[in-house]
Amino acid sequence: MSSDDLRQITLTRDSQGRYTARNRRGGSITTSSGTDELSPVELLLAGIAACTAVDVDTVTSRRAEPDSFEVVVTADKVKDEHGNHLQDINVSFRVRFPEGEAGDTAREMLPKLVKRSHDEWCTVSRTIELGTTVTATVD
Incomplete structure (x- = not known):
């Protein structure tokens, strides 16, 4: 690497x-x-929000500057036979673009870009969904 x-x-x-x-x-x-x-769990949720927001904002703002742009991430923290973890993570985009052709173009792109970020681009949420080994050591 x-x-x-x-x-x-x-x-x-x-x-x-x-x-x-x-x-x-x-x-x-x-x-x-x-x-x-922010707690460590909230930082994880913030990481998901920021990662996918960057993906979506980078492309849509080339068409139109948003009037408002907010991403809300929620999750249920549970403790079960697997220990403490989050489940049912939900990412909700609340984005508004101005009226007009540029805003219409950005609005039309938004759902496709959110899906593409989720399915391909966002390293944070992709890592969570795919799973990876986390190794803890003492040096």
Whole structure:
């Protein structure tokens, strides 16, 4: 695997239950549990929303700048014989385009692009749906 294909996040502890994740480019986000900040589960849902939003927005905004653009992701957190996990993840696009030919074109494209993102492009949701091995080690 080339270094261009490798994705990496380094998580450091800021205080008990509060952490900062940083990428190799210097971007960061703080996460915690039991506070107003996004929890790790919410970050996963945000990752799904952002990944598919980028796919859809990139193409539709070439036709028309949206009047509003919102993606809502919901999921049920369950604990069963498989441990804690999410099920029934739902991604809902709430996008409005201006009146006119450009807006009509973007509106017409929207359902196809949402489907294509879900079926092919969004690495985050594709990884969840396809499943992959997660290995935890202690160095």
